[in-house]
Amino acid sequence: MTPQEWQQYRQQAAQAWRRVEDPQETIIWVSTDSGAYASGASHTLDAVRRFVAERGIRAHVRITASFGTTWLEPVVDIRRPGAPRVTYGHITADKVGGLLESVLLGNDARADMAYAAWSEQPYQGIQPLSATNWWRPQKRVLLARCGAIDPESLQDYVATGGYEAFEKALFQMTPDEVIAEVKASGLRGRGGAGFPSGIKWESARGERNTPKYIIVNCHEGEPNVFKDRRLMEGDPHQFIEGLLIAAYAVGAKTGYIYIGSEYPLAIQRTRLAVRKLYEVGLLGENILGTGMNFDVKVVPGAGAYISGEASAAIYGIQGQKGMPRTKPPRSAEAGLWGKPTVVNNTETMANVPHIINNGSDWYSTLGTEKSPGTSVFSLAGDIVNVGLTECEMGITMQDLLFISGGGMRGGKKYRAVLAGGISGGALPEHTLHLPNEFNALEAEGSTMGSGGYIIYDEDTCMVDLAWYCTRFNRSESCGKCVPCREGTASQLVMLDRIRQGTATERDLDRLVQSSNDIIAYSLCGLGQAAPIPTLSVLKHFREEFLEHVREKRCRAGVCRFEHARDGQRDGDSFVVTPANRRIPLVATGAR
Amino acid sequence: MDNNATKRQFYIGGIEDPWTGSQQDRDRVLSILRGFEGYDPLEALIPALHELQKEYGYIPEEAANIISQEWQIPATDLFGVVTFYADFRTEPRGRNMLWICEGAACYFMGGPQLGQAAQEKLKIEYGETTLDGEWTLRRADFCYGACHLAPLVDLNHTVFGPLSKDELGRLIDNPPKEPEGSHKL
Ligand SMILES: Cc1cc2nc3c(=O)[nH]c(=O)nc-3n(C[C@H](O)[C@H](O)[C@H](O)COP(=O)(O)O)c2cc1C
Numbered sequence: 001m002t003p004q005e006w007q008q009y010r011q012q013a014a015q016a017w018r019r020v021e022d023p024q025e026t027i028i029w030v031s032t033d034s035g036a037y038a039s040g041a042s043h044t045l046d047a048v049r050r051f052v053a054e055r056g057i058r059a060h061v062r063i064t065a066s067f068g069t070t071w072l073e074p075v076v077d078i079r080r081p082g083a084p085r086v087t088y089g090h091i092t093a094d095k096v097g098g099l100l101e102s103v104l105l106g107n108d109a110r111a112d113m114a115y116a117a118w119s120e121q122p123y124q125g126i127q128p129l130s131a132t133n134w135w136r137p138q139k140r141v142l143l144a145r146c147g148a149i150d151p152e153s154l155q156d157y158v159a160t161g162g163y164e165a166f167e168k169a170l171f172q173m174t175p176d177e178v179i180a181e182v183k184a185s186g187l188r189g190r191g192g193a194g195f196p197s198g199i200k201w202e203s204a205r206g207e208r209n210t211p212k213y214i215i216v217n218c219h220e221g222e223p224n225v226f227k228d229r230r231l232m233e234g235d236p237h238q239f240i241e242g243l244l245i246a247a248y249a250v251g252a253k254t255g256y257i258y259i260g261s262e263y264p265l266a267i268q269r270t271r272l273a274v275r276k277l278y279e280v281g282l283l284g285e286n287i288l289g290t291g292m293n294f295d296v297k298v299v300p301g302a303g304a305y306i307s308g309e310a311s312a313a314i315y316g317i318q319g320q321k322g323m324p325r326t327k328p329p330r331s332a333e334a335g336l337w338g339k340p341t342v343v344n345n346t347e348t349m350a351n352v353p354h355i356i357n358n359g360s361d362w363y364s365t366l367g368t369e370k371s372p373g374t375s376v377f378s379l380a381g382d383i384v385n386v387g388l389t390e391c392e393m394g395i396t397m398q399d400l401l402f403i404s405g406g407g408m409r410g411g412k413k414y415r416a417v418l419a420g421g422i423s424g425g426a427l428p429e430h431t432l433h434l435p436n437e438f439n440a441l442e443a444e445g446s447t448m449g450s451g452g453y454i455i456y457d458e459d460t461c462m463v464d465l466a467w468y469c470t471r472f473n474r475s476e477s478c479g480k481c482v483p484c485r486e487g488t489a490s491q492l493v494m495l496d497r498i499r500q501g502t503a504t505e506r507d508l509d510r511l512v513q514s515s516n517d518i519i520a521y522s523l524c525g526l527g528q529a530a531p532i533p534t535l536s537v538l539k540h541f542r543e544e545f546l547e548h549v550r551e552k553r554c555r556a557g558v559c560r561f562e563h564a565r566d567g568q569r570d571g572d573s574f575v576v577t578p579a580n581r582r583i584p585l586v587a588t589g590a591r
Numbered sequence: 592m593d594n595n596a597t598k599r600q601f602y603i604g605g606i607e608d609p610w611t612g613s614q615q616d617r618d619r620v621l622s623i624l625r626g627f628e629g630y631d632p633l634e635a636l637i638p639a640l641h642e643l644q645k646e647y648g649y650i651p652e653e654a655a656n657i658i659s660q661e662w663q664i665p666a667t668d669l670f671g672v673v674t675f676y677a678d679f680r681t682e683p684r685g686r687n688m689l690w691i692c693e694g695a696a697c698y699f700m701g702g703p704q705l706g707q708a709a710q711e712k713l714k715i716e717y718g719e720t721t722l723d724g725e726w727t728l729r730r731a732d733f734c735y736g737a738c739h740l741a742p743l744v745d746l747n748h749t750v751f752g753p754l755s756k757d758e759l760g761r762l763i764d765n766p767p768k769e770p771e772g773s774h775k776l
C-alpha cells in the first residue's frame with residue numbers, strides 16, 4: 001500500500017466509524033472475550049441478534065471486548081438515539097428478550113438491570129459511570145478502546161487514532177529519536193521486573209550482529225493475571241503497533257508474538273489482526289513505501305509457566321524445552337537464534353503508541369517519578385469487582401482494592417492481598433497505605449510484579465496460602481537447578497507438616513533458612529521468587545503459624561490436622577495433600 | 592505393529608487407540624508436516640505437535656518418530672519437548688476432558704473440594720483416564736481468567752461455574768452436548 005492508499009483507507013475507516021457515533025441509530029454492544037464467553041456471552045449474542053431480526057428492529061449489533069467489568073459478564077450495552085450508552089450486567093440469554101423489549105420498545109431504560117450510564121448526569125435513575133467506585137480512581141489509557149471498538153476490526157482501530165503513532169515514527173522521526181523518546185518517558189517493563197524499555201532497545205540497536213528480532217512476551221502463565229489476555233482480546237492492534245514501532249527503532253526484520261496456549265481466543269484475535277495488517281500492507285515488504293520490511297509470526301506456547309521467562313521464551317520459540325539460561329550473554333546481545341533480541345511484555349508494548357503520540361512529557365505526568373504511566377491491574381479473589389482496572393502508578397493499595405475493587409465480598413473481613421501474584425507476597429491490613437509502583441512493596445516483602453492481585457478474606461488460612469504458592473512454584477520449576485527444584489519440594493513438606501499439625505517451631509526457622517538459600521542460589525526469577533510468599537506470610541502472619549504448630553488450631557478452619565499426633569512426624573519422602581494423596585517428589589512439571 | 596495395538600488396548604481399557612499405525616495415519620502426519628513448508632523445522636515443531644495432538648488427542652510415539660525423521664530433529668530432543676510441556680500428552684485421552692481450576696482464586700474458593708469429589712466419583716487421580724476411556728481428569732494450575740465464576744471446571748472446553756460438589760456430580764453424570772449458559776472457549 002502506498003501512503004496515499006493508506007490515507008484513503010484511513011478515511012474509509014473514519015467514514016465507517018461515523019455509523020458508531022451516529023445518534024440516529026440504536027447500537028447494541030455485546031462483550032465477547034474469554035471472561036464473557038465463560039459466562040455465556042455467545043448465547044447472549046445469538047439471542048440479541050435473533051431478537052433484533054425477529055422484531056425487525058433497526059439496530060446495529062456490534063461485538064466488543066469487556067472494558068474491565070468481568071464480574072458483570074455477560075455485559076450488554078445499549079445506546080438509543082438521544083440517550084447515553086447504558087451498560088447492563090449479567091444479561092444471560094434468557095434475560096435478553098425482557099431487556100430489549102423494555103429498552104427498545106417500551107421506552108424504559110431498566111434501571112434495575114443497569115450498571116451505569118456513560119453520561120455526566122444520572123440517566124433515568126441510572127448512575128453515571130464516572131460516579132461508580134470502580135471507575136472513579138481509574139485513568140484509562142491502555143484500556144481506552146476496550147469495550148469501545150470491535151477487536152476483530154482493523155478499521156475500528158484505525159478510526160480511533162490507530163497506527164498514527166507508527167506513521168509519526170516512520171515519517172517524522174529517526175529510529176534514534178524514537179528510542180530517545182521512549183527513554184525519556186521512563187517506561188518500565190510491565191512483565192514483572194520493571195526494566196527500563198528504552199535502554200533495552202538502545203542496546204539492541206547498538207548491536208552489529210544482524211538480523212535482529214523482537215519478541216512480544218504474551219505468555220502470561222501466572223494464575224490470576226489476565227491483563228495481557230484482555231489487551232489481546234480487546235485491542236490487539238494496540239500492542240502490535242507498539243511492536244511495529246519497536247521494530248523500526250531497533251531495526252528488526254522479524255517479530256514474534258509468543259502467546260500461551262491457555263489463551264485460544266487471544267491467539268485467534270492476534271492472528272486475525274496480523275493477517276489484516278498483511279492485507280493492507282502494514283506488514284510485509286516495503287511498508288507504506290518506505291522500504292521498511294517487517295514480518296510478524298504468532299507462536300503458541302505449550303502450557304509451561306516457566307516459558308514466560310525471557311530466555312525460556314526464546315527457547316520455546318525455537319522449538320526447544322523452555323528452560324531459562326544463565327546470563328550473560330543478555331538477549332539483547334545473543335537471543336533468538338543467537339541474534340540480538342528485544343523481549344518486551346504485551347502491556348509494555350501497548351504503552352509505546354501512546355508515548356509516541358503524546359510525547360514523553362505527557363507520559364511522565366502520569367504515575368510517579370520512578371514509575372511513570374498507568375498500569376492495568378487484575379483483581380480477583382474475595383472481592384466485589386473481579387476484573388480489570390487501570391490506574392495511575394502510585395495509587396494506594398487501599399484505593400485500588402477498596403474503591404476500585406469494591407471491597408470485600410459478602411461483608412467478610414479482609415485478611416491479605418497476594419500482590420504480584422504467586423511470585424509476590426501477602427500483605428496484611430496495616431500495609432494498605434503503600435503505593436503501587438515498582439520497588440515500593442519490597443520493603444514489606446512483596447512486589448507489584450505484573451499487577452495481578454488476589455484478595456483473601458478471613459476464611460483463608462495463611463499457611464495454606466504459603467503451601468499453595470509453594471506447590472505452584474514446585475510444579476512449575478523447570479528442574480534445572482537444585483535449590484529451586486529440591487528446595488521448593490522440601491519447603492512443601494515443611495509447610496504441609498505445619499498444615500497437618502506435626503511441625504515444631506524449629507521448622508519455622510528452617511523455612512526461613514531454606515528460603516534464603518533458594519533465593520540466593522537459584523538461576524532465574526522463578527526460584528528467586530518462589531519463597532517470597534512463604535517469607536511474607538511468616539513475616540506478617542507469624543502468629544497463625546504458631547497457632548498451627550503449638551495449638552493445632554487453624555483460625556480459618558481450613559486445616560483439619562487429621563495427621564496430628566504429638567511428638568510424631570510424618571515420613572519425609574512424600575507430602576500429604578488435603579485429599580490425603582501422595583505426590584511423589586520428582587521433577588515432572590506435571591499439570 | 593499388531594502387538595503394539597494389544598499393548599494400547601491394555602492400557603486404556605476398552606477404547607480404541609485413535610492411532611493405528613496404518614499407512615493412512617502415517618500419511619496424515621506427513622500432511623500435517625507439509626502444512627509447515629517453508630518454516631524452520633524447529634520453529635514449526637511446537638505448532639506441529641499441537642496439530643498432531645488435536646488430531647489424535649495425544650502424541651503417538653510412532654508419529655513423533657516420523658517427525659523426528661522427516662525434520663531431522665533428534666528423537667531425544669523431540670521427546671524432551673513433548674514431556675517438558677504440560678500441554679502434550681503421551682497417552683490417549685478419554686472422550687471427555689475435565690479440568691478442575693486450581694488457580695489462586697479457585698483454589699481458595701473450593702477448587703480442591705471439587706477436585707476431590709471428581710476423583711472420588713471417577714475413581715481416578717489427576718492426570719489419569721478412566722478404564723472405560725470416558726474421562727480424563729486434570730488439574731489446571733493456570734487461571735481461566737474467569738475468576739468471577741470461581742470455583743469453576745472446564746469440561747470439553749466449556750467453562751462451568753460456580754459449582755458445588757453436587758452440581759459437579761450431576762455434570763459428570765450427564766455431560767451436556769451443547770451446554771446452555773456457557774460457551775466453547
Ligand atoms: C518465571 C517467570 C515467568 C515470567 N513470565 C512472564 C510472562 O508470562 N510474561 C511476561 O511478559 N514476562 C514474564 N516474565 C518476565 C520476563 O522474564 C521478562 O522480564 C519480560 O518479558 C520482559 O519484558 P518487560 O521488560 O517489558 O517487562 C517472567 C519471568 C519469570 C522469572
Ligand code: SF4
Nearest residue numbers: 478480481484524527
Ligand atoms: S530457578 Fe527454578 S525455574 Fe529457574 S532455572 Fe532454576 S530450576 Fe528452573
Ligand code: FES
Nearest residue numbers: 692694697734735
Ligand atoms: S483461578 Fe480459576 S478462573 Fe481464575
